[in-house]
Amino acid sequence: MGGIGLIILDNLVKTYGAGKDAVTVIDRVTLEVKKGEIFGIIGQSGAGKSTLLRCVNLLARPDSGTVTVGGVELTRLNTRELQARRRKIGMIFQHFNLLSTLTARDNVAFPLRLEGLPRQDIRRRADELLELVGMAGHADKYPSQLSGGQKQRVAIARALAAQPDVLLCDEATSALDRETTRSVLALLSDINRKLGVTILLVTHEIEVVRTVCDRVAVMNRGRIVESGKTADLLLKPRHPATRELVRQTEDETERDLSGGGDGGTVVRVLYAGESADRPALSDAVRGTSVRFVILNGTVSRIRDVPYGRLTIRLEGPPGETADVIGRLRAQGWEVETADAV
Amino acid sequence: MRFEDVPWPLIWQATRETLVMLGASLALSVPIGLVIGVLVFLTSPGQFWQQIWVHRLLSLIVNVTRSVPFIIMLIYVMPLTRWLVGTSIGVEGAIPPLVIAAAPFFARLTEIALREVDRGVIEAAEAMGTPRLTIIRRVLLREARTGLIAGVTVTAINLVSYTAMSGVIGGGGLGDLAIRYGYQRFQTDVMIVTVVILLVLVQILQTLGDKLVIRFSRK
Secondary structure: OOOOEEEEEEEEEEEEOOHHHOEEEEEEEEEEEEOOOEEEEEOOOOOOHHHHHHHHOOOOOOOEEEEEEOOEEHHHOOHHHHHHHHOOEEEEOOOOOOOOOOOHHHHHHHHHHHOOOOHHHHHHHHHHHHHHOOOHHHOOOOHHHOOHHHHHHHHHHHHHOOOOOEEEEEOOOOOOOHHHHHHHHHHHHHHHHHHOOEEEEEEOOHHHHHHHOOEEEEEEOOEEEEEEEHHHHHHOOOOHHHHHHHHOOOOHHHHOOOOOOOOOEEEEEEEEHHHHHOOHHHHHHOOOOOEEEEEEEEEEEEOOEEEEEEEEEEEOOHHHHHHHHHHHHHOOOEEEEOOOO | OOHHHOOHHHHHHHHHHHHHHHHHHHHHHHHHHHHHHHHHHHOOOOOOOOOHHHHHHHHHHHHHHHHOOHHHHHHHOHHHHHHHHOOOOHHHHHHHHHHHHHHHHHHHHHHHHHHOOOHHHHHHHHHOOOOHHHHHHHHHHHHOHHHHHHHHHHHHHHHHHHHHHHHHHOOOOHHHHHHHHHHOOOOHHHHHHHHHHHHHHHHHHHHHHHHHHHHHOOO
């Protein structure tokens, strides 16, 4: 694994309750988030992901295990030291959690006042931050006068005020509609790229992971069951929990290989990355009498990785069809057939 | 009924006494009740000074004090009153029992107001590395301010009715006057005047409180 682990969670365990009623919410979780990446933790509700996120800034204290952020072992710090370190770990929430009695500007200024900056500096910096998140015209409004997406933008500005190196996002888009989700995710991506802020987010929405996460970990019943690069994980899920999450967005008919009919061979192909840029399918049939029909499929991107997942009927002599399949595989395509070819 | 027999100087004197008792006891019960209320809230399960036993003890004290009828409290705390202000009678002697009755009442209202504060906002402040005293001052009390103002209003109105009983210990005030002249001497006109003044006073307090709540509401 390259890069430096900015956030290192080592063998975390957290249990709620005691004795017979004890529930293990986090079960021996070890995780490393690299500097500068957007890392997603996805899972069904109740999987323990929000608690895990709260362990990073110790809003929830693990029963055992260590939390290290930027080389500092937080689990060893006293209250005062932890408070100081938390200022460099921004956090946003599903329900925004803005102070209802403060204007947008004063909400953003809240962490700046903790730093004890001069009054004019605070105002200037708060306005800059509001500008950054596209809320410059709303500085004097109270949260009740803002929409959900606008509130989250103010919350993002507040979270960035103390110039944190890490931003934790707890289901930050779950209370927002699709369109607003997309714009908030674009803002987070932007912040990650422009300011180099490492982002650790938890979500139950596969779309969020697909759009912004470089790497992702799947959480199920308090354990991380699978993790890896987003495209790899979403395109080739191994654990049943991951399959379940991925399946929600997939078209069921894509999986059906039997209904080819008409004497052709129905295959399912998957390609991603570089090979998505090449005319692999026409190259594969060139010089043969095989023709192809695309029956179904998706051609899209996961984060920055282009991919395609198609169901194709190949029509031609069996020998040549096998040849074409071989050529596709040589291009790095994965080919799944009904009968083993 | 002839209002020309109404002893106006006595009425003004009594009004002043009521206002002094109300002002002084409110000025003392609010801060004391606030501190107790904050402690009861923050020591409750799930809050950052979670201390179940401290919470239960404080809660018990608040409940016991609140369940003693004021007329009994007035007499019961006399030794304490004498030790605190040197006398157990008059306007001065009425203030300690008024505070002892009103502070726990306001403490309970404070706790209720604080419970209305969004847990997530406190969590956000903790995540920002806010020291706890700052969270209390600038998040909890601020976000709960309309509830607290409403609590002060209710406490003030309660105190007006408590002051009426202080006549028992020679505390004076409008209630005392109403009993001595209006009831015992059958001077219905005095009764009417004092009741009207008390009514106006309560109305002013309620209106003021409501106005402030609207003024500070950001919902």
